[in-house]
Amino acid sequence: MRITSILLAVLLAATTAQAQNTEAEVRKIDKSQGKITLKHGEIKNLDMPAMTMVFRVKDAKMLDAVEVGDKVKVNVEKIDGQYTLTQLVKTP
C-alpha cells in the first residue's frame, strides 16, 4: 500500500514536470479526425520552435471547447510517435 502511494506520487510529479503550457492560436479544427491546426509558440519540452502545424488531440471532445481564431494554451506530448495535445484551454 505504501509503495503504491510512493509510486503514484513519483508519477504525478513526473507528469507535472512534463506539462508545459504553450501559447497558440486555433487555425483549423477537424472533429471527425480528432485533429487541430495550431499556430504555436516555442514548445520547450519538445525542443520545437514556433510554427503552424497539425496536432492530434488526446480526446476528440477537447475540440468542442474551442473555435477557429481562439487563443489557447496547450500541453503537447509525443504519444506513440505523434505530437498530441493533452490539454487545450481557451484563454480570455
Ligand SMILES: [Cu+2]
Ligand atoms: Cu510545431
